[in-house]
Amino acid sequence: MSGYLTMQAFSRLTPRFSTQIRSVSTKVRQNDQSTIVPYLRHKYEERLAQHAMLARQNHASILSLSSDNLDHLPETDLNSSKVARMQSDIEHMFGFGLVSSKDVxxxxxxxxxxxxxxxxxxxxxxxxYTDRLSFTIFEMLRDILVEHFRYPKALSNLQFDPSFAIRGLHFDITNGWLMKIDSFANIQLSTVHVGREPIKDVNDVIHQHRGVHISPDYLQKNMYQLNDLFSIPQACLLSDILQYFKDNNIDFHPRYLADDVQRASDIVHQWSSLQSRGVGGQLHNRVVRDMSTYxxxxxxxxxxxxxxxxxxxxxxxxxxxxxxxxxxxxxxxxxxxxxxxxxxxxxxxxxxxxxxxxxxxxxxxxxxxxxxxxxxxxxxxxxxxxxxxxxxxxxxxxxxxxxxxxxxxxxxxxxxxxxxxxxxxxxxxxSSEIDTRNTPDYRHTLSWLLRLERLLNEAQAIDGGRHVPGLDALLENWRHERREIRDQLKHVFNKSFGSVFRTHHNPTFFANKIRKFADIYTSAVENMEGYPQDYCFYPDRAYLPHERSIETLVDSGKLHQARSLK
Structure with a gap:
């Protein structure tokens, strides 16, 4: 399942609402186990057809789905009450639900x-600062390592890749792993890189930490977090050097590489000569000499x-x-x-x-x-x-x-x-992350992912320990699709590491610190200009998992709709 759902594939969803689901549902209620898997499969196909039709109305695609995924779907009726309610939710999602990159x-x-x-x-x-600053930082770090720290001269050919690293990553200075972790210090395994490549066997990571959780002691002593935008070229260079050493069979210890890149960074940012007149390091002098570039x-x-x-x-x-x-x-x-x-x-x-x-x-x-x-x-x-x-x-x-x-x-x-x-x-x-989240493709894909997860929860609840024939295979298919959709939603932000702010379902370690220590956050200081100086910022009510189901429905006024959609 790869690629985008094409407009030609959407066009095959002509109006005809299936009535089979009602009779199948009745049999399920009568505890006929042979009908459970067909019922769930048909419900999946019906929901997918509805989501695909609504995506078409927004000129959008559902990421990870191709036209082949629609050949067997039941045709759906644009005028059905269920689709109308779903359409109302989608319209809210794509209208009032849009977020401005200038919001606080x-x-x-x-x-x-x-x-x-x-x-x-x-x-x-x-x-x-302009994007050019990161390129300059990378070049300065690279040249210091080659010219003063005696790193291989071939590294002079390295070029900064702005699409590789993101802020908030952690570098494991013992193993040489660059990764993203969530607010609970759990590793997002799909982001673990060795050099510029994903780790070949994530079980190595699981074995190292006896799972995916990083202990506080290990986090403090062996993990270096890239907390600011200045550190992104630093992460890219570190990964490039590590990749070069691996490719050329050069023995190395990741801690030495990290220490040397950090020393080079200190030279770039701190005072480098008496002639600098106190401006700062090499980088500061470069910026001062060419303000309009940076x-x-x-x-x-x-x-x-x-x-x-x-x-x-x-x-x-x-x-x-x-x-x-x-x-x-x-x-x-x-x-x-x-x-x-x-x-x-x-x-x-x-x-x-x-x-x-x-x-x-x-x-x-x-x-x-x-x-x-x-x-x-x-x-x-x-x-x-x-x-x-x-x-x-x-x-x-x-x-x-x-x-x-x-x-x-x-x-x-x-x-x-x-x-x-x-x-x-x-x-x-x-700013750029909000722009991505506002795209119809992203929102429709996220909507389908949430629906698929609800179907998974429903299917597991139906089983009830009865070991329904064929259910395990169906669940595995849905879980496989879920993994692929989540990967697609990750890649739209950054192919290697995904969003700065989210792992698949939790905030990142970086985002959690913002949530904990920043009363407000925004993309630029001047965004505050849009709010009166006597404005009171009220946060959304925070729900615990046991509160969310009923309280979010009550707050949104959609309790009646939720009952109808079940």
Whole structure:
């Protein structure tokens, strides 16, 4: 079962509603086991025909289904009441159910009328980088390894593949496995890669961990997570090198490769020479020399910051980057040398997350002074520092503050836990993932997957331990189809690793941290401009599994429809 369901295949579903299901259902109720499998098979075919017909109306395909899958289906009636109810649900799904990539999403209740101070990280929060940056990072890392760490010169031919890695992956530095894990630290086996290739035998992974769960101790000591967008080219290079060593029978230890790539990354990002004038590492100097290649101007972001100031809100910039780098970048982004007027306080080279955990003092950046900073003076820029002094100097703390950043661990966890700050995660990938989820192909395929899973649950319940003849084979066929559909839904996001935010049915480890430590999240800071500054974000009611069936139906007003569809 591969490919797309074609429009020609849809056209064969001419109107004629089968009446066989009613008589078969009656026999099943009379406990005639010989009718159970035919009943389930016919119900499957009927539901598939209905989903296929509705997909056609939306000019969509059901991924993983080809025209061959429709040859034996019962024909369905566009005017049947059951199809009409399903169509109503689909129309809701493809109309009001569409999500905008500019929306703000809510994990925890947040009343903006109570927020007095807005803080922002710089990289990938205020600064929006172009795709070219990842190519440059990859090339710099590659060249450092070859020219300074004596890696094989053949590696100079490696090129960055933007379609390979995603954010939030874990690299197993003991085994050399790159993988995605879910919110319960379970491995999504279909994502485990050795180099650029899927692992040949997933049983090796299962044997290593006595299952698919990674223990907290192993996770902490042997797994390295790729938490920010800067790490994606790093993951790609690491996988490319590992693949090269395997292909050329070069003995290696994955930990050494990971350590060397990390050392090269430190050189790229940190100060590299006195001539850099404090801008930063090689990457920062490259960006400053060619702003238009790496940065995008953001008038809507500037407008949002100006609006905050105009309405009496305090604002601050808190970043690990150096002042010369930020100064050059914000002059370009805002098209103004006076960008500091957008902030009450500017803190650079802050060394987050140590900023939240230590008592390192602040220093002034404007002149060579060695005396202690005991207060913030208007118009001054400070470096280093710590959260305790920041709260003391500004007089702000707790839920009156909201801080936006792109890195959950460096930016958001500590201020949320230690000071009770409200937090907002800026996740750039959110935009493209939402666009994918909004496509008719994806939504109709997901709808069919959910229907298939309900059929599986129903079939297992019918068995009731009676070992119905032919039922095991039917269940295995459906489970095989389910696996193929889930793979298709994974591939539409990323062929190797799928969605940044989901495994097949659970949030990813990365998404769970966002859910836990970010009150809200969105794809860009300027999306906040669409909400009044006294807006209250209310999260959806969170359902436990034992609550979901009845409460979601009650909340949606579809209790009557649900009874009718059974």
């Amino acid at each position: 999403f809510i994990n925890n209740e947040l009343d903006l009328s109570r927020v007095e101070v807005y803080g922002f990280d710089y990289d990938y929060t205020l600064a929006s 940065l995008t101007k953001q008038p809507s972001m500037v407008r949002y910051l100006e609006d905050l100031r105009r309405n009496g809100k305090k604002t601050f910039l808190l970043s690990n980057s150096s002042f010369p780098f930020i100064d050059a970048g914000l002059q370009y982004i805002t098209s103004s040398p006076d960008w500091r007027d957008l902030f009450d306080w500017v803190i650079v080279s802050s060394r987050k997350p140590d900023f939240y955990r230590t008592e390192r003092p602040f220093r002034r950046t404007s002149e060579p002074t060695w005396n202690a900073v005991t207060e913030f003076q208007p118009g001054k820029v400070y470096e280093g520092g710590n959260l305790k002094d920041f709260s003391r100097f500004t007089g702000v703390s707790g839920s009156k503050v909201i801080y936006f950043g792109d890195h959950v661990f460096s930016d958001l966890i500590d201020p949320a836990q230690q000071q009770g700050w409200k937090t907002g995660a800026i996740i750039r990938e959110l």
